[in-house]
Amino acid sequence: MPEPSANAIARWLARCREHSGLVVEHIPFSxxxxxxxVDGVLQHSTGRFFSVVGLHCDDGPPHLKGLALPIIDQPEIGILGFVVRRGKAGWEWLLQAKTEPGNIGGTQIGPSVQATQSNYLRVHGGRPTEMIELFTDGAGMGRRIADVEQSEQGDRFLGKYNRNMVVEVPPQFKAPVQDAWQWFQAGEVRQALAQDFMFNTDARSVLCCADWTLLCDADGAGPFAVWRHQGGFGEQLLQSFEVSLPASGHAAAVAKLIEVRETCALQVSAVPLQALPGWQCNDWAIECEQPRTDPVVRPFRVHSADxxxxxxxxxxLTNRAEGRAVLVCTRRDGVLQFLLHxxxxxxxxxxxxxGPSLLTGLGHANPDALVAAIDACGARAHLSVRQSDEGGRFKDSVARYEIVELPTEAAEQLGNSxxxxxxxxxRAMSSERSLLSNELRSCISLLLHWA
Structure with missing residues (x-):
């Protein structure tokens, strides 16, 4: 059987982008x-949706202590849900062409349902959210395969979580007739994961948290099994996936994370945006007094037909510099392993x-040795994808997500931090709440290209 391609998804997405009619215009706050x-907080007249607040890190690690920044306060738990079904050739996924003002290209692939609580409760007074009942009404509407709360970006959202969900529906299920939703085979989804600005960060998060078997072909051999006896990176992934959980490093990793949580001295306090140290507010922006520091908060007028x-x-929240998120891997004790920070x-x-092995941006610090090892000539980039980060809240926030393999001897020099x-x-940690950051889940989604 020929290898599935992402061309059909790309053509459909291009058509939806053309029809979206998206126009985004920078305007003054007035x-x-x-x-x-209101009292130093930028908020909507309803008090819903989200707010932008000022935050100061009173204590914490050296790279965070004293840091001041604007951050999004959106305490509602949103729903990010994919609908799947069994087709004649295997699993099929219902993709949504989701238009958001901050996306590169405007429209990218989102989960079948991508909605904040304010949106699906129709605080905006707009049309109902299609298929929301599959994810809110419980039994009888479909078989729930995955349901786990996961965080948004912790450097730009304050305590924000979404339910990452997958629901299986029977073949007779009637999907929305609009062109914004379309069924695609698992193989087409896998191939599209390797393309720039194709899947949004919410879709990648749900794919990471889903049952990875849903991305496999119809033979039922399991994730990455197609690479057995084929050699190369694909077979290394298969061998790493088949390691029994007691030997996988899972327990030691979770223990290390718990220790960091218990010993970290992080303390934060709210500060009015107009009094945020090192930042200035005017009618056009909230921005840092240090040039080229992101993010910058700007107001926009948006039109979208869909x-x-x-x-x-x-x-x-707008960005001027491109970010970078790298998941490092190497062979340790004969098995491919990944470095989590x-x-x-x-x-x-x-x-x-x-988080990923390396992550750039305000409030992040990366060891010089790690940066040098990733950029050294002996490192091998297996996949590199550019993506927009949360186009509903960020504009021009682009990051390059990479899977980079280091020579074993270079990885051994990185220490045990x-x-x-x-x-x-x-795989096990992705089904647990709040162990893996949003950026790390996006990195892991790149690995599913080989599933």
Missing amino acids: QCLEWSF REVRHWCQPL PSVEPGFTERAQF GAWVTLSAL
């Missing part, structure tokens, strides 16, 4: 009529989660 500053509400205004971030309610785990451990 024209963003439903948003205002959203529940076609016209609205909102603030977005315990990342302390001011927006995590549990203080720390495992992180945790080395197998792919089987990553």
Whole structure:
């Protein structure tokens, strides 16, 4: 059987982008009529959706202590859910072409349902959220395969979580007739995971938390099994996936993360945006006084023909520099293992989660030895994908996500500040709440290209 391609998904997405009619215009706060500053907080007139607040790190690791930044406060738990079904050729996924103002290209692939609580409760007064009942009404509407709360980015969201869900529906299920939803085979999804600006961060998060068997072909051999006896990186992934959980590094990694959470001295306090140290507020932006420091909060007017509400205004956190997230791997004791970094971030309610081996951006620090090893000539980049980070809240926030293999001897020089785990451990941790950060889940989604 020929290898599935992502061409059909790309053609469909291009058509949806053309039809979205997305227009995003930077405006002053004084024209963003439903948003205002109240007691130092930028908030919507309803008090719903989200707010932008000022945060100061009073104590914490050296790279965080004294840090001040604007951060999104959105305490509602959203729903990110994929609908799947069994087709004649194997599993099929219902993809949504989701238009968001901050996305590169405007429209990217999201989960079948991607909605904040304010949206699916129709606080905006717009159209109902399609298929929301599959994820809110419980038994009888479909078989729930995955349901786990996971965090948003802890450096730009304050305690924000979403339910990452997958629901299987019977063949007779009637999907929305709009062009914004379309069924694709698992193989097509796998191939599209390797393309820039194709899947949004929410879709990648749910794919990481799903049963990876749903991305396999119809033969039922299991994730990565197609690479057995084929050699190369694919077979290394299979061997790492098949390591038994007791030997996978899972328990030691979780213990290390718990220790970081218990010993970290992170303390944060709220500060009015207009009094945020080192930042300035004017009618056009909230920005750091140090040039080129991201994010910058700017207000925008948005028009989109394919959203529940076609016209609205909102603030977005904008970036000027491209970020980088790298998941490092190497062979240890004959098995491919991945380096996880315990990342302390001011927006995590549990203080720390495992992030990628390397992550750039405000409030992140990376050892010089790690950066040098990743960029050395002996390192091998197996996959590199650029993606927009949360286009509903961030604009022009682009990061390059990479899987980089280091020579064993180079990896041994990095010390023991992180945790080395197998792919089987990553799979187990992805089904648990708040162990893996949003950026790490996006990195893991790249590995599913080989599933």
